Amino acid sequence: MAQNSLNKLTIHQLLDAFRRGEATSEEAVGQTLSAIEQRRDLNAFISVEARQNLLDAARKADKIRASRVDKSSESPPLLGVPIALKDNICVRDGAVTAGSRMLANFVSPYDATVVEKLRQAGAIIVGKTNMDEFSMGSSSETSYFGPVKNPHDPTRVAGGSSGGSAAAVASMQCAAALGSDTGGSIRQPAAFCGVVGVKPTYGRVSRYGLVAFASSLDQIGPMTRSVEDAALILEVICGEDPRDATSAQATVPRFRDALTGGVEGLKIGIPREYMGATRGVDAQVLSRVEAAVAKLKDAGAELLEVSLPHTEYAVATYYLVATAEASSNLARFDGVRYGHRAEAANLDEMYEKSRAEGFGSEVIRRIMLGTYVLSSGQLGQYYSKAQQVRTCIRQDFDRVFDEVDALVSPVAPTAPFLIGERIDDPLTMYLADIFTISANLAGIPGMSVPCGETDAGLPVGLQILAPAFDEATMFRVAAEVER
Amino acid sequence: MAISDEEILRIAKLAHIRLDAADVEKYRRDLNGILNYIDTLKTLDACEEPTTHVISTTSRLREDKVEDVLPVEKVLENAPAVEDGQFRVPKVLEGE
Numbered sequence: 328m329a330q331n332s333l334n335k336l337t338i339h340q341l342l343d344a345f346r347r348g349e350a351t352s353e354e355a356v357g358q359t360l361s362a363i364e365q366r367r368d369l370n371a372f373i374s375v376e377a378r379q380n381l382l383d384a385a386r387k388a389d390k391i392r393a394s395r396v397d398k399s400s401e402s403p404p405l406l407g408v409p410i411a412l413k414d415n416i417c418v419r420d421g422a423v424t425a426g427s428r429m430l431a432n433f434v435s436p437y438d439a440t441v442v443e444k445l446r447q448a449g450a451i452i453v454g455k456t457n458m459d460e461f462s463m464g465s466s467s468e469t470s471y472f473g474p475v476k477n478p479h480d481p482t483r484v485a486g487g488s489s490g491g492s493a494a495a496v497a498s499m500q501c502a503a504a505l506g507s508d509t510g511g512s513i514r515q516p517a518a519f520c521g522v523v524g525v526k527p528t529y530g531r532v533s534r535y536g537l538v539a540f541a542s543s544l545d546q547i548g549p550m551t552r553s554v555e556d557a558a559l560i561l562e563v564i565c566g567e568d569p570r571d572a573t574s575a576q577a578t579v580p581r582f583r584d585a586l587t588g589g590v591e592g593l594k595i596g597i598p599r600e601y602m603g604a605t606r607g608v609d610a611q612v613l614s615r616v617e618a619a620v621a622k623l624k625d626a627g628a629e630l631l632e633v634s635l636p637h638t639e640y641a642v643a644t645y646y647l648v649a650t651a652e653a654s655s656n657l658a659r660f661d662g663v664r665y666g667h668r669a670e671a672a673n674l675d676e677m678y679e680k681s682r683a684e685g686f687g688s689e690v691i692r693r694i695m696l697g698t699y700v701l702s703s704g705q706l707g708q709y710y711s712k713a714q715q716v717r718t719c720i721r722q723d724f725d726r727v728f729d730e731v732d733a734l735v736s737p738v739a740p741t742a743p744f745l746i747g748e749r750i751d752d753p754l755t756m757y758l759a760d761i762f763t764i765s766a767n768l769a770g771i772p773g774m775s776v777p778c779g780e781t782d783a784g785l786p787v788g789l790q791i792l793a794p795a796f797d798e799a800t801m802f803r804v805a806a807e808v809e810r
Numbered sequence: 811m812a813i814s815d816e817e818i819l820r821i822a823k824l825a826h827i828r829l830d831a832a833d834v835e836k837y838r839r840d841l842n843g844i845l846n847y848i849d850t851l852k853t854l855d856a857c858e859e860p861t862t863h864v865i866s867t868t869s870r871l872r873e874d875k876v877e878d879v880l881p882v883e884k885v886l887e888n889a890p891a892v893e894d895g896q897f898r899v900p901k902v903l904e905g906e
Contacts, residue, residue, distance in 0.1 A: 433888055434887065434888060436884040436887060529864050543864055569872065572869070573865070575867075640850065640851055643850055643851050646844065647848060661826065663889075664889055665888035665889060671900050672900060673900050673903045674900050674901065674902045674903070675826075675902075675903065676828075677900050678826040679826050679828035682825075682827045683828040688836070691827055691833075691837070692837060692841070694827065695818070695837055695841060696845075698824050699817075699821050699845075702821070702824060708852065709848065712856055714862065715857050715859070716854060716857070717861040718856075718860060718861045719856060722857065753843075754843055754844060754847060768861075768864075769864070
């Protein structure tokens with residue numbers, strides 16, 4: 328194993344190298360830092376931890392590992408592994424910008440629960456990754472800190488809103504990263520950058536310390552170079568948290584156990600509303616997805632066509648629910664206690680100017696839409712209706728999961744598009760979320776697994792959806808696709 | 811069902827966001843385009859129960875005793891202006 332490409336290893340390969348004494352965490356972190364330095368052109372990171380601090384942490388990890396050689400107990404599962412975090416996850420005494428001018432100078436006074444868990448597992452947090460502002464976007468172009476470039480073609484988007492995390496993992500700038508997913512923001516950039524991305528069941532991972540976008544939809548999840556790595560990280564970050572009232576009281580299984588199951592006898596549904604050129608799916612994307620699905624059939628899975636009849640209302644429902652919740656969540660940014668404060672003669676002016684100056688136009692657009700749909704006179708027409716349609720969408724999945732064990736589909740209708748191509752056309756951007764959005768509305772888990780490239784070398788992802796709390800089935804299918 | 815300029819200004823007021831004339835035009839155009847699309851929901855015979863929580867849960871209460879809290883100094887650390895342990899802001903306009 329080449330000593331100078333430790334940054335290219337998966338977490339499992341790295342841990343093996345550590346265990347066999349072939350590499351140290353200090354070496355791995357050093358090479359990770361070099362990679363970060365070399366790939367600044369991608370703009371994947373907003374901030375990187377100081378070199379000295381990272382090397383100190385790595386040396387500590389090496390000492391801990393060495394002192395455990397004779398002990399029978401296992402090392403912390405991510406000991407000495409360099410991991411990046413989307414910059415909407417709070418790290419104590421560190422920046423958390425949410426990709427926005429509003430929080431450009433904010434320093435978090437506390438660690439998010441996922442950060443506490445990663446630290447307990449021995450992981451080394453190398454930096455914060457770039458993202459669409461306040462997670463609002465599907466391209467990572469709305470960031471106050473500039474767009475993220477796709478490592479496969481830097482003239483193209485990395486996807487969003489967790490584009491920085493996806494690009495960093497794809498370009499070997501860290502062993503893995505965390506992203507967040509509200510309408511596809513882990514799965515779509517994972518597909519666009521050719522990495523694995525998992526959105527867990529709603530409630531599996533604590534949202535304490537995640538800058539809120541839409542509280543009933545947001546989830547944090549892993550972005551990795553292998554399915555096995557994603558399963559491991561998910562085991563570490565899942566768990567009930569008394570500090571998150573929406574966290575689920577569900578035991579966390581050993582997700583890695585699901586990887587060797589194979590798909591023999593598994594019933595896999597193909598939603599007719601998600602497939603085919605009539606859904607606007609690019610021909611090359613469709614053919615890579617169909618090839619992956621055929622592979623599952625050859626491996627013994629039974630394929631069935633199923634229907635999710637309320638699919639055509641999903642985008643509209645999402646953009647009502649999510650923007651309404653966002654307008655409420657972002658009301659806290661008023662220049663009073665933290666964040667950008669504008670010069671103003673009186674309090675109202677301070678609120679209005681701070682928010683106009685601190686937020687970018689996509690954020691303002693969504694706050695305006697959310698405010699409108701929640702205002703008296705509109706509430707019954709839009710938001711209440713959306714909440715009811717959301718129930719219909721959940722029931723579609725309940726019905727379908729009575730017939731099949733998992734669903735497969737494309738993640739996005741196209742390959743990564745050019746930077747600047749869609750930024751002035753919000754509706755086109757929103758419509759492309761069609762395949763990922765329903766999983767957030769229904770609360771079910773979903774993941775993206777790489778399943779090939781277009782002729783131009785652009786990554787394509789296969790989406791796998793499973794019933795709530797059944798990530799194990801999702802991982803079973805993913806492991807087969809990856810094989 | 812088009813939104814007017816006045817309506818955009820009303821929404822901006824509710825959202826406490828200052829818009830200039832060019833912004834008003836831009837957001838009016840954007841919101842009308844999006845709402846036009848969203849109007850498809852109106853014709854739908856929707857399901858009975860609205861979803862307010864996607865997982866079944868009830869309010870989880872804890873004992874009313876003081877737990878780990880953020881020290882006041884930490885709370886004030888990111889404040890643009892502080893005085894006497896409080897957040898200092900411009901005055902509210904009188905008589906509004």
